[in-house]
Amino acid sequence: MTIAVPPDQFALPESALRGLGTRPFGVYVHVPFCATRCGYCDFNTYTAGELGSGASPGSWLEGLRRELALAAEALGTPPAADTVFVGGGTPSLLGAEGLAAVLGAVRDAFGLAPGAEVTTESNPESTAPEFFAGIRAAGYTRVSLGMQSAAPHVLRVLDRVHTPGRPVRAAREARAAGFEHVNLDLIYGTPGERTEDLEASLAAVLDAGVDHVSAYALIVEEGTALARRVRRGELPAPDDDALAASYELVDRRLNEAGLRWYEVSNWASGPAARCRHNLGYWQGGDWWGAGPGAHGHVGGVRWWNVKHPARYAARLADGGLPVAGHEVLTEADRHLERVLLELRLAEGLPLGVLHDDGRRAAAEAAADGLLDPAARAAGRAVLTDRGRLLADAVVRRLAP
Known part of the structure; x- marks a missing residue:
């Protein structure tokens, strides 16, 4: 929101x-x-x-x-x-x-x-x-x-x-x-x-x-x-x-x-x-984004600063943070982001993070050569070489 x-x-x-x-x-x-x-x-x-x-x-x-x-x-x-x-x-x-x-x-x-x-x-x-x-x-x-x-x-x-x-x-x-x-x-x-x-x-x-x-x-x-x-x-x-x-x-x-x-x-x-x-x-850490247009994230809240350096400086001269807006991530948002980001890593994503539909999709993706079958047997979703070329499509399958 x-x-x-x-x-x-x-x-x-x-x-x-x-x-x-x-x-x-x-x-x-x-x-x-x-x-x-x-x-x-x-x-x-x-x-x-x-x-x-x-x-x-x-x-x-x-x-x-x-x-x-x-x-x-x-x-x-x-x-x-x-x-x-x-x-x-x-x-x-x-x-x-x-x-x-x-x-x-x-x-x-x-x-x-x-x-x-x-x-x-x-x-x-x-x-x-x-x-x-x-x-x-x-x-x-x-x-x-x-x-x-x-x-x-x-x-x-x-x-x-x-x-x-x-x-x-x-x-x-x-x-x-x-x-x-x-x-x-x-x-x-x-x-x-x-x-x-x-x-x-x-x-x-x-x-x-x-x-x-x-x-x-x-x-x-x-x-x-x-x-x-x-x-x-x-x-x-x-x-x-x-x-x-x-x-x-x-x-x-x-x-x-x-x-x-x-x-x-x-x-x-x-x-x-x-x-x-x-x-x-x-990996879902926290960071403060400082400077014009910078984005930050702490504990499921994301915000972004005003963009132009003159407006940025003016906001701070007035004594306030230069925040233009923020959003509170829902559980569904955080789930999607975790799948989207962790799946891009060589260590992949724990299958336990996925919903039932996602785990079934992971089995299909492994059969299609997009996820490593050995890693899946060990409880993780790890992209194959071919899967890396289609990473965004794999994410859509695992987190519809």
């Missing part, structure tokens, strides 16, 4: 706060700034020209500090953050000093649990050896770099601006600065991408020596420049069969290099290399 409330009236119910700290707790910080807008991106981001004079990184950071302080009050006795993820947008545009200030604000409000994972996304073009050394000294433990492709013509379709080879060099610089955990992002299925282009991208990723890779099929999101080009017939829409073949190629090459899938779109060299923050999402 979605409930729109004035920001000064948003409060988490006691039922949501019950058990806080017994589940993983993370903090997500959204940095809404980008140097340029990528044609495929529908995230809540703004270039300097789009912001005008009503917002700036300085006013955003001041607002962030206020929001995190109010968040700690809203949670009562907040747990220390097990994970922190600074995403965007382009967090690296803040520089090492700005990102150190962000982490300092999280520490001041919540504290960090021993061994906390602290990740920031970064655009390779706004990084340098000094940047990585600075954020490592500030307490960041993990870096996620946007690469998308090694093929210049593919990057042009995506409106990505990269110096050739820069993502690989940035990954090596991060490792040289002491980061054990470095991720590179790939997008496959861009119009005009050939098999040899994807092979070259995968070779570059593996040459960088990273311990984590995220690879996503291109989705043409409504309202983006890419969607307008597809609608005008300038570019073809991604082909489902080609996307499936690309996914299989990604999985095969990463497996050969010792990177194993642990979530449908994520591969890691071992358990320690997995992104703990994202696992918190997939």
